[in-house]
Amino acid sequence: MPFTMKMPFQNLRTIWVMVGCVLLGPAITSCEDPIDVDLDEGTVQLAVDAFLTDESGEKRIVLTETTPYFDNTTQRFADGATVRITDDLGKVYDFQAAPEGQGNYIWEPDTADTNFGEVGRTYTLSVTHNGNTFEASSTVNPVPTLDSVTVEFREEEFGEEEGYYATFFAFDLPNREDYYWIRTYRNGVFFDDPTAINVSVDGAFGSNGADGFLFIIPIREFLINDDSDPYKLGDEVRVELWAITEPTWSFLGELASQLTNNGLFATPAANIRTNIVNADPNSDVKAVGWFSVSAVSSGTAIAGQ
């Protein structure tokens, strides 16, 4: 449950800003500033970015290689790899290098073949690159219906600018432990604030018996809005509810922690888990990244309508 920690810690952080910047006087202008750090580069590794859904259309996987942490210019694409997905019925999906290259690999469904991402199926990804073969698998879990998305206008209040705020309504699937990733889009642009990576267990933060509940307010509301830049009249708000597996939930939780691991109460930096495993158990060559296949439900609303 890395996420149960987030709420108290974010509030601790708010308090800390009050302490540092209000209490200790207006003379304190900044408590945090960028510095130069000389870091050694580690071993270059294959990085897999493969989050696929059951929605129709092409499936895309991006393969890159890790770069030095502070190198903002170098990009290393893993071109020339063999990428294939096999499901537990033996069906094979061969991915081809995309025309634009840059590590993109796509699979286009033909007309008779649109059921990728079937609930209950297990998919296994295989990537062969530079002589190493890596594998990962993911099972598709059921997703509840996203009942509605509503948007309401609010005056400015504590911590929130004036504007339109969205809420979605969905009930957790009863009698099972479910893991979700909620992705929000404003006018088609993914809301990628790392402090708002919105994952859930049974519609709540932890696996603590919220089974069958309405998704709790931090998830159905707080984490799909940007308090400093709320939706504007006419904005299209799209909320997608992705059913994920427990390991994928852990991966996203760890990613969120590592992207926002700051302040007085930071935890020791830790590597984010990966499910990309070298097929040769004796090999020292490792990869990073994640493979996941989700069933998705979604809803859309327009601010002011």
Place this chain on the structure above:
Amino acid sequence: MIRYILILGLILGLFFPSIALSQEKSTISGYIKDGETGEELIGATVFVKELGTGTVTNVYGFFSLTLPNGSYNLKFSYVGFQDVEKQIDLTENTKFDIELPTNSKVLEEVVITGEQADANVKNVEMSVNKMEISTIKKIPALMGEVDVIRSVQLLPGVSTVGEGASGFNVRGGGVDQNLILLDEAPVYNSSHLFGFFSVFNPDAVKNVKLIKGGIPAQYGGRLSSILDVRMKEGNQKKFAGSGGLGLIFSRLTLEGPIKKDKASFVIAGRRSYADVLARPFLNDDLSDSKFFFYDLTAKVNYKLNDKNRFFLSGYLGKDVFGTGDFQFDWGNQTASARWNHIFNDKVFMNMTAIYSKYDYEFGVGDNQDGFNWQSNVINYSLKPEFTYYINPKNTLTFGAQTILFDFKPGNASFNSGGDANDISLEDQKAAESAIFVANEQKIGPRIALQYGLRYSIYQYLGEGNAYTLNDTTPGVERTVVSSQRYDQWETVEQYANFEPRLAIKYELTETSSIKASYNRMAQYLHLLSNTAASTPIDVWSPSTNNVKPQIADQYALGYFRNFKESTFETSVEVYYKDFQNQVEYINNADLILNEFYETQLLFGDGRAYGAEFYIKKAKGDFTGWISYTLARTERQVDGINRSEWFPTRFDRTHNLSVVASYQVNPRWSFSANFVYSTGTPGTFPTNRFNIQGWVAPHNSEERRNNYRIPDFHRLDVSATLSPKEKENRKWFGEWVFSVYNAYNRRNAFSVYFQENPDIPQNTEAIRLAIVGNFVPSVAYNFKF
């Protein structure tokens, strides 16, 4: 167990005096007090001129000295007070109290320790630092707020993970390895406002003693240090008050006799008023924010007769933060009741009953949509302790302690759309008991020994579930294989440890000595904290069937030498510490409200070693000390850092403190302190990769604490203006002007890594500075 100790005490009390009489010896005993306030003096000396021997008062100001019958000249002394000499013809057991007149004001102000000047060379104890509150009050302080813990951090062997962090680290030990005692009651969180201020009101504190090594047998339960904070008893002679107005707190302390020479009290309160001051500057939507902390300390003592005296002390403190529908508060409550009983002139008993509680509460939202969480740790304890002053060469201490712990790791619930859900964890219970015996023995004029044994026994008790966990690859989350239910008070797991303690002193010359010590400590409680600084919501947790007690062995060796009639005290100490069963955490561990938190823990070994250099000038207009520590503290945990040794989060190679104070004239005094320490280690990423639009950090070599943040250094200065000397002055007010972080350095607390908020594809290292500029302040203190 306690019963046996009491019986043992009775036996000793009944039979030993007759032995003493048969040897035609008699005992002198009594209390040494401050002549002005009637406060008992801790560590005052009694010196027998004819025999060249003597003793010191215990923590209650009591002394006992058994000598062959005869005629003696006794000298009673305590630095900062005038000596008192007394001639006695000893033919039978004699009892009297001595009041030492205060020296002139100026001399009183320059006292740094309150013992005989050469105590550091002569006493068998080593690795001990004592601080009088008058010393602590001279150190320049953040916002002018005199602070016990921050002063302790300037001593050799003591460090902190960073400015504003709660607690302190002693000789490579974690913050949870210090036993912090306020009138013998353990304090579980010593901080207000995270770590900026400590919970002790300096106006109510009498003295502070930090024991880092050679820990005597009567103390146990923590690995690394004992911080023994003793409160004042309250003025026995007249009603008096003191207080202050600072930028953070206002303070008021009242004390006085309830019944002259029979009973007295002290009550001290503080409250922060930053919230009151800040309110006009906050926007309307912040005006309902709550932001304050307070503490109240009170103590009464009652002397029933010459043989029985009672003390009752209490502490209550709280920090409260909130805005609108969010509230977060935490605090300690302690109470201790003590009974000093003198069985006869040679056997002194103290019986202490203790209650201590630390709790916090966190709430947000309402009954429709909200979250609420409470947690606490409570302990109840009884500690009888006997001191038997056998003869001037042997002082025997023995006793017992039993503690019952009640842990409430989390009472929590949340509401969603009006549906409520209780996600509370079950309470945990444990009992820790110990018996101990120790003797302090003088062999000839040069050698003194202190040897003892503590036997501690611990039970993890029902009612509750105990889990069996699988074995897995080190560093990977374990899983629960099976669980077993235990009844109320049923023992789930039991641990016991022998903890030998030894210290030896050899005097090389009148002004120099060497000392050595060994101690083994066992610790049955663990503060589960995986964050850079310990937070108020960290949970104290018992040893269980899966979590074994922590053990530490420490060896220390020291050379002590004084110069110019003890004007300069110097020491060099080296230590080596070996730790077992140190708690670490798997990557991305989840410790909050997790019933199966044991699956998130890893266990390993630790080692710490270092050298401490200390020079102190205790006399004159110019006083102060320089302390330098060269140290290393490391851990080895399977599953972290490729299972190789790595430096701990609080490892600082160099740690220098310079504290100086100069009394220019009776009205003005100036103080400064400078600290320098090596930056703490941090785990920095080596590489990055893109995933779903985010730039994720990655450490391909899987190293822990592979870099260090920039070094820390800071200068603080202060000036104190006292009022003019005047006969019969009733109101004594002083102004303290100070500047903290005088040269405006932005010291890093930590360095973290993030995507640039404006250009997420660019990554950057961010320095977090807790105090980012210089902080001037003024405070007004008064006494009447």
